[in-house]
Amino acid sequence: xxxxxxxxxxxxxxxxxxxxxxxxxxxPGQIGAVAPSSPTLAGLLAEVVPRSGSPxxxxxxxxxxxxxxAIDVRxxxxxxxLAVELDPRMAGFLRQAHPGLEVVEGDAAKLxxxxxxxxxxxADAVVSGLPWALFDETAQRSILGQVAAVIGDSGAFTTFAYxxxxxxSAARRFRHVLHATFAEVTLTPTVWRNMPPAFGYxxxxxxxx
Ligand SMILES: C[S@@+](CC[C@H](N)C(=O)[O-])C[C@H]1O[C@@H](n2cnc3c(N)ncnc32)[C@H](O)[C@@H]1O
Numbered sequence: 191x192x193x194x195x196x197x198x199x200x201x202x203x204x205x206x207x208x209x210x211x212x213x214x215x216x217x218p219g220q221i222g223a224v225a226p227s228s229p230t231l232a233g234l235l236a237e238v239v240p241r242s243g244s245p246x247x248x249x250x251x252x253x254x255x256x257x258x259x260a261i262d263v264r265x266x267x268x269x270x271x272l273a274v275e276l277d278p279r280m281a282g283f284l285r286q287a288h289p290g291l292e293v294v295e296g297d298a299a300k301l302x303x304x305x306x307x308x309x310x311x312x313a314d315a316v317v318s319g320l321p322w323a324l325f326d327e328t329a330q331r332s333i334l335g336q337v338a339a340v341i342g343d344s345g346a347f348t349t350f351a352y353x354x355x356x357x358x359s360a361a362r363r364f365r366h367v368l369h370a371t372f373a374e375v376t377l378t379p380t381v382w383r384n385m386p387p388a389f390g391y392x393x394x395x396x397x398x399x
Contacts, residue, residue: 206254209283213253216279223321225385226253231350232260234378234390238315238346239264248305248313248340249273250298250333251320255284258291261317272308274298299329301336313340318349323360330364334371338396346394347372353380353387365391373397 210226227235239247239261247265252258252273265271272292275281281295296304298320305311316337322330337347355361368375368391378390 206256206283206287209280210254213277213280223253226256227319227350227388228381228384229256229260231381231384231388231390232257234381235317235319235348235350236260236264238317238348238392240266240269240314242266243314244268244270245314246270246310246312247272248301248310248316250301250316250318250337251275252284253277253280253319255287257317257319258284258288262288262290270310272305272310274301274304298333301333302339305340311340312342312345314345316341316345316347318347320349322349322351322364323355327363327367330367331371334367335399338371338399341394341396343395346392348390348392350388350390353389368393371396 206226235257239245241264243266245265247261247269249258249261249271252275258271258273261271270292271290272294273284274294274296275284276295276297278295281293284291284293292308294304294308305313318337320333325333341347351361351364372393373395374393376392378392380387380389
């Protein structure tokens with residue numbers, strides 16, 4: 191992170207909203223959202239990121255970097271911040287907007303392989319913006335199993351869900367997979383000024399497989 195240009199806390203980059211909307215229109219089945227996370231939601235998701243030491247933080251589905259920014263403002267010098275993004279244009283946008291970020295253009299389904307290739311076998315925090323509702327249960331279990339292996343018993347994992355979808359069967363199924371994977375699953379307060387309103391899941395202590 192030493193060469194990292196630190197953005198203003200909660201700041202939004204020019205062009206990010208346009209790039210996000212373009213990607214959502216281009217690949218709606220991959221983005222699963224109409225707007226980037228708000229700074230408040232991003233800040234809640236980033237709360238698991240250590241402020242001291244030399245932490246390794248992995249972000250999944252960073253998009254145009256709303257959560258990336260919130261992570262960056264917490265990270266101490268010497269930290270590693272890797273971001274796994276499937277969309278090549280989003281990855282290109284991120285590389286320009288966040289010069290200190292290690293952008294990994296790839297599929298979160300191959301998380302452990304992607305990390306091992308970069309010499310990473312442990313992360314203090316994994317922060318996800320992935321559109322879980324677009325993945326089947328097998329894919330959810332596979333990615334979450336890899337996240338669990340990467341954070342071990344001392345790391346933390348956060349992700350978000352939309353408030354209006356909470357009662358839907360897909361959301362219930364995802365909660366079930368979260369509880370099956372982690373012994374501790376807590377909810378953040380709902381961020382009503384997000385588009386649409388959303389909350390975070392904070393997960394720790396993977397269950398033994
Ligand atoms: C809802 S957007 C979230 C963007 C950002 N984190 C935020 O909160 O504003 C989902 C992002 O996940 C990416 N994505 C979808 N499937 C993915 C996968 N299998 N591996 C990595 N990234 C993926 C999409 O390209 C998109 O950038």
